[in-house]
Amino acid sequence: MARVEWGYQGRGKWNCLYKKITLIVCSINIVIALYVLRTLYASIYVHSNTDFNNAVKYTTDQIEKMEESIRIRRAKEPIQLVKIVKKLKLELSREDSVLELLPQPVKQRMADEILLRLHSLDAKTNVSEVREAVESWHRENLKEAKQLSIRKQGMNSTILKEQTRLLVKALESDWAALSEEIGLWIPAEIVHQEHDDKPEGDKEEEEEDILPGRPVPPECNAELHTDYAGDAVRWGLTHPKESAADCCQACLDQAKRVQPGQIKCNTWVYCPSETGCHSPDIHKHKNQECWLKYAEQPKINFKGKYPDSYRHSHPTAPLIVPWVSGVVRV
Template sequence: MARGIARAVSFGGRATAGWCSYRRVTVAVCLGNLVAALLVLRSLTSHASFAPPAPNLGEVVLYTEEQIRMVEESIRIRREAEPVELVQEVKKLRKFFAREEKRRKELPLVLKQKVSYNIVGRLRDLGDNISVSEQREALDSWRVETLKDIKHASTQNQSSLGLSGEEARMLKRALEFNWYMLMEDIGLFIPEEVMHIEHDDKPENEPEEEEIIAGPPLSPQCNAELHTDYGGPAVRWGLTHHKESAADCCQACLDQAKNAKPGEMKCNIWVYCPSEFGCYSPDKYEHKHQECWLKHDDNPKLNFKDKYSESYRNSHPTAPVVVPWMSGVISA
């Protein structure tokens, strides 16, 4: 019996040793890891199961007949409220003014010079002591007379200004629709007639501060005047004519007058913008630093001098206190 028990124990030990082999232990560990991974994955996906379902983008929303009727009614009311006729008229006006602006820009330089000579001659005949209102009346009278002359001379293909038929037609449209723009193109500006009241609040015996102008010194022939803006028909358009200094602008005026061809206006007025912030002007353009205007006028007249009056600044809120331009009338 003892031998039998010993044999049984020996057999059990061999069986246990066979079951605990390295291969079976490795398989058991792998199975345990797999079960753990499945449990972790289940715990992660279980949270997503509580999230609200995503909307179905392909789902069609059904409206009731009453809702559809209300939507159609609102669309009808909105369309009826639109100022269709007004919008169409505005579009027509925009097209019209765009065509007129294009035609104004197409006016030849020779035609603009003829108009400038004729207007300057009309103003010169009135004398030097005429008021601003008288100048405006003279210009309006010249415009009306010129339009009548062009209409009467249309059959003869020649006007008293010496214009051809095509030039007369172009000038007629400019006088009828672009009169103020034409005056800007030829450099003619009639300032408003205002009362200039001087306010001197500076203490007595206080020395004047000398203003420094950048660039080389100006020639005495330039007759430079600070804070001054002279008028007159433009010989050279300043928006596209910039100079490094006031001296260069004055020299450009002298050179133009020296090299002008017969029949051309000779520069005798220069107007320069020395301010780095640009210079104010009552027209529609933005005048920038170093603009140099070359003008001609047999009787130069001031637009503005030293300071803009209080009444002028009240009617022109964007105007500064001090005139930013500097000008000069070339001495012969």
Template sequence: MVRPELDQSYSNNGRRTGGVPKCCSYKRTTVIICFINIVVALYVFQNLYTSLYSYSYQHSHTAVTYTPDQIKKMEESMRIRKQSEPRKLIEIVKKLKKKLDRREDKVELPQPLKQNLTNEIIELLRGLNSGANTTLQHEAVERWRRQKLKEAKRVIRGKASNSSILPVEAGMLAKVLEFNWAELSSEIGLWIPVNVINNVHDDKPEGEDDFDDIIAGRRLPPECNAELHTDYGGHAVKWGLTHHKDSAYECCQACLDQAKNARPDEKKCNIWVYCPAEEGCHSPDIYQHKLEECWLKYAEEPKVTFKDTYSENYRRNHPNAPMVVPWVSGVISS
């Protein structure tokens, strides 16, 4: 007899393990999972590539194209815009920036040195002719500043043994004279009005005197008798702290108008005092006098309170007093 084939499986040791073979082993499961992951990754990559391609395609088709004429107009517009830039102003700002970058912090001169400089400038101005106008005064002070600056630099280099400038002060003085001269002039009260030169037709009547010192504003009439760097005393007809005028001409005119329209029991203005200095004007009272103050005064016998420069003794007792009297005033001629 032929024995029927038995569908049985045996283990390695000859024992029967069962009638159903194993089809889902660990190795097959791992292979299947890896295969599925590869398929998913390929699907994701395909979608990404498709989206990028479609975006670049759409972008290329929706991009704006310009005609040669439009491109030419845009280039012309950019050229005009560059030409309209304030180049001179930009260059000036750059130069100022470089100059400010070279400057260090503001140097404060010792009070004795500042006093010596003030005395030298006073002696310099006093040595000028009495008829020297403001232009000559400016030139003299500027020459003094340049000479003083050169002397200070020579002291720094050790080439000026007989100089009055101390070596420890030479560096500070050079910086102030070169970079902070305007601030120093303001601190010591040096104010010299600038001569304005106008090339106009000379229709002045013969025999009329010229007014050498030019004051900002309209030409003052002869009856104003304007005097630079002068302060007159007197009874205040109009309080200058609350009475401001744009120019010395208007201040003098206000004095003339007050005298003309004054009541019989009122004092008539015969002295006007005006402050033309931007930093204000000094006076030996408790008030801070500012630019454009116009004082209208009266005095039977007008007397000058200050003339040209404040004395050294006065400035010693009044530390805030500048070197030069900043007021402009005049006595109205009757």
């Protein structure tokens, strides 16, 4: 019995000791947590006080001088000039949008009236007479619009006044832009004059053709009305150039950049005709096509005039070969 009783007493002592240790540890943790919170709060407070102390402080005299400077600057501002500039910007923006603000039915009516007047002209009317008919319509409608504007001034309808103002503005100072807007275009009159000043022996000779664009360099060896054969180095249907000189230059550049084993351009063929160039293949060849070709011994397909036998089998072929070609030495 004594041993059992001692065991109970010993266990009770250990339980009491464990509780005391737990209480002490919890107390220490609480003290540490409070200390950490206090340290953080103190650092934040010190930092905020430091920023406040470092802030710029102005004296009363300095503040009064700054306020006086602001008043002087405001007094010197060109208020009237700023208002005038704003007004001018507003007016310019309105002028730029005259054609946009003009109702589409009004533009359509103008186009219909002009077409009606042009249809009344004779089929043999020249460009000067067409231009005079359009200008006559323009003068009549401008006069009518100004008279309408004067009559509308006494009315209270702001919308009608604004539409009349836009109409006068469009017919008076924006007539060129309005003409383009409604699709009116009158070609310049071309006066053809023939001068028979050739010597008697040269009247049968044709005039020398002039290639468009910059002159072709001598190293291009350009031949008019000539179509050379050869293997295509660059497909002309997808290779347009502005001039025959540019086409020749493309051939020269390709020959300089060619890699070993690749074919090198030594022949160029260009279409200078605005209506396209004839060829016996199935493709439709357009103006500015530039073909880069290679041939060990360049041969001519056609030169000068197409043979009668060829034109007999190709009724759409023109009389003269339209292509221009050249063989370069690289």
